[in-house]
Amino acid sequence: MITTLLIILPLVAALLVYLAGQRLAPTVAIAATVLEFAVALYAYFTFDVAAGWNFAVNQEWIPSLGISFNIGMDGISMALVLLTTFLLPIILLSSLLSPLKDKASFYSLALIMQSALIGVFVAKDLFLFYIFWELALIPIYFICLLWGDENRRPVTFKFFIYTLFGSLLMLAAIIYLYTVTPEKSFALENIYNTDLSALEQTWVFAALFLAFGIKMPIFPLHTWQPSTYTSAPIAGTMLLSGIMLKMGIYGVIRWVLPVVPTALMNWGWLAALLSVIGIVYASIIAIRQSNYKTLIAYVSIAHVGLIAAGLFSNSVEGLQGVIAQMLAHGVNVVGILFVIEILLNRTGTLEISKLGGLRNQMPQFAVFFVVIMMASIALPSTNGFIGEFLLFVGIFNYNPYLAAVAGLTIILGAVYMLSSYQKIMLGEAKSAYNNVLDLTLIEKSILIPIVIVIFVFGLFPNLVLDLTEPAVNEILHTVNNSIPVAN
């Protein structure tokens, strides 16, 4: 029941927000997302780790095609639902900073998107998964198109076509899977039980990898991302990088690893290699970016590259690292984007060369900036370290040389983060920013929860790792059981 509630509540709220009118819309929307987070927390505290799938609902929907409204949460779903519901109030609160036109539509769209995102994370039916996946694309498309900067039209168009292309491939793979399943149903167990030849697996893997890889994005499928992140409104970028890209990673865990294990054995190295190339490639590009938001977009590609490499490590440590890093990245990237929002709000620019010396006017802001930056470059005791360390353990066991190359991220990360921080914040005060004010109460109320989560999860990661470990074992069990024994 809770799972259904988690999907329905934002939809109802979206309607209410739309009806509430421009003035009340933000309040209603934020209240709804806080309520949603409370529901998710309740689910977390009543979650029975030993039981596998919790809060499952299975209703027939289109029986003639074997499609059902089949949802539930295992540990992995629960973790991502927690991430989504934690971030939404923060994202909506942070959008209060910028003067939005037509607030009611904006908040309604964000809420519809939340519903779809949760749907993606809890769907136990492949067709349902696909529907939620597509549903999530529509609101973000409008958010980028209607509230983005002056380049928004061509950029959003490219983003839309690119993702739609991926979706189409996914649909093809899904339909193919359906035609070869034993019971002609999209149910998760049924899909998992399908025996595919190595060749079939390769094609399905290729299609799904492209679809999910575009979403993350993995090198070289990433060129839609920097421009979209840059021209979308901050809340849109937060939704895209904080939560939406996790759909792709989650998709691989849920619908690729257990379904095409043989293809993974044959082609996983290629995916891992591309991911690692992406880490170094994007990190190097980030070093010389002149716009801070674009810089962070490339950083996101680098971070996601590491997560993606971990996906193919076929180890508990690696996959646990994937989950830990998804959560950490979600929180930290929203944190750094909020930092960007504040910079933009105070100075009107994100050109690094025009900024400088802001620490003089904004000492408190500087502290939060440093903490989030350190979490982003994975300093131990922050959440970033847990994920990164586990990922490295997994990747190293898969291939030490790959791990060594991926490890360059800890050096390059320090280079681009510290250089840009220095240029933006340090040095003599600039007279143009003499009247800039330090953090307001509402800004602190956004940054403080982020910092708390950074340290709580950095010091007590077992709060989540113990939740997801059985689910991860289950996935790996399926993967390794379906690989034919080598002769």
Next chain:
Amino acid sequence: MMEFVWLIPALPLLGFLILSLFNKYIPKSASGYIASAMLLGSFLIVLNLLFSAISGQLIEQPPVVLFHWVHAGNLNLSLSFQIDNLSVWFMSIITGVGFLIHVYSISYMHDDEGVTRYFSYLNLFIFSMLLLVMGSNYVVMFMGWEGVGLCSYLLIGFWFKNQNYNDAAKKAFIMNRIGDLGFLLGMLLIYNQFGTLEYREVFDQASKIINPNEVSTIITVITLLLFVGAMGKSAQIPLYTWLPDAMAGPTPVSALIHAATMVTAGIYMIARSNVLYSMAPCTLDVIYIIGTGTAILAALIGLTQTDIKKVLAYSTVSQLGFMFMAIGLGGYSAGVFHVTTHAFFKALLFLGAGSVIHAMGGEQDIRKMGGLMKKLPITFITFIIATLAIAGIPPLAGFFSKDAILALAFEANPIKWGLGVFAALLTTFYMFRMLYLTFFGEFRGTQHQKEHLHESPLLMTIPLMILAALTVFSGFIEVPHVLGGHNWFSHYLAAANIALPEASHLSNSTEYLLMGTALALVVSVIFITYFLYVSKKTQPASSESEMSFLDKLSYNKFYVDELYDFVIVKPLGFLSDFNSNIIEKHFIDRIVNVSGKSIQWSGKTIRYIQSGDVNTYAIFMVIGIVVILFLNLVL
């Protein structure tokens, strides 16, 4: 006793939290006292532990587990402490010297507007450094390791308005991270091989799995990777160039972090892992070469520097080289012994330099000093004690620790002894050059500076005196047999499984001869420098154009920074531009756009077929029928 161990790092952490969270409500003058009080608390607990350690109560203590930190698959990491003779020794140095430097800072930093921030960072540093040496597994060490790196970054760039200082801070952090990648990969390989990162389990398994008579490639790679980490943190070739730049930070920070404690973390790490290193003779050779090379190179650069802190910085790099030299020769305890004596005399030198800079109103150039001995008598006397100690004059601490290393070197190979003595002579030369130029002769500063010369207040001079006393006496903990001692310190460390060097094969007369020779050479260098800089009043060149070629080479640090800039920094920037302007825009994105455009184009072209004109459709239909019929015929 063990139940209070967590308080040792917790107190400075608490200090950090109080100072940083309530910094608005804490009077500036109080922050130093709060920070110092926290550290004093830790120090007292550590002293207690030190007594237990000395009386042999800490042998084979199980780790103290605070909580389970990370669990995933087979990986179980806990935040736990290994309290044994080695860690307690380092904790004593950290909290003891740390406390003195905190007290010194109260006076040194009292009129800085960021004093509360300063002390919060200092407390955070002590917390991280304690974590580094107290951890019972590599990941906790890594946590402290990166933590001290952060604090070092924050404190080097403490005066953040100056972008040169910020550059130095950034450089320190990034160079350390290069080392950290080595450390990380070392840890990953350890976990990959042994399935654990707890020291005890790793060492147990390593000694079980590996046949001691065989050279194990895996252990060699592990130890080399960990050593890369040590190179970064302990400023060895090729990762040493950050340390001299780190002098941008306040002088007490240089004393604490960049001389006495943090930079010795590499020695601690290797001493801690000595079981592994003893299995990897190749690695030890590499360490010896790097250590000796660094000791000599840094000393050569030190010869011509004119900034009092830069001289001390290169001296630190060079002394760290000495420590690695010891370790490369298998002398783990000799390395840690030199860490100890160096912590005292180098902290003393830096604080003394701070006192001088304080008196000179911020001036750091020794060319503009001179004759300060009369105006700063306490600083002068303590400074001369430290200088004699670093030169290795008996019975000061440096004599014993340097002699222990030289004896090891001679036993390995007389040439190695010769190299060690050469580095020691260079050290003597630049140190006495600095001493004479600063305290002897005539004052060369401005009239204004001359009028303001004064001895520092008691809060600064008392730490100097205590450190001077330690510099005088601490050498006696490791008096060698040949001088009638019992190598007490080596035995103390042996209780923490630090391998003892093999018993000396040298006869007493050989050892006397070696000591005598080294001493005679050092003393003659002292006289030569006296002759040069006091009698002949030689002055360092005031501009580069007056220098000889070799002087210029040394003065410009052999152009290593320029080399790195040319070989690494510039190409990286170029690669960044190339990737984003060429590969990204003209290659990857073009393929995407072209495929998008080609679809648009085909759509535009093909739509003409659907013109709505019935005649056209009829023609296409006829063509179609013909083709089908034709195909039917052919097939």
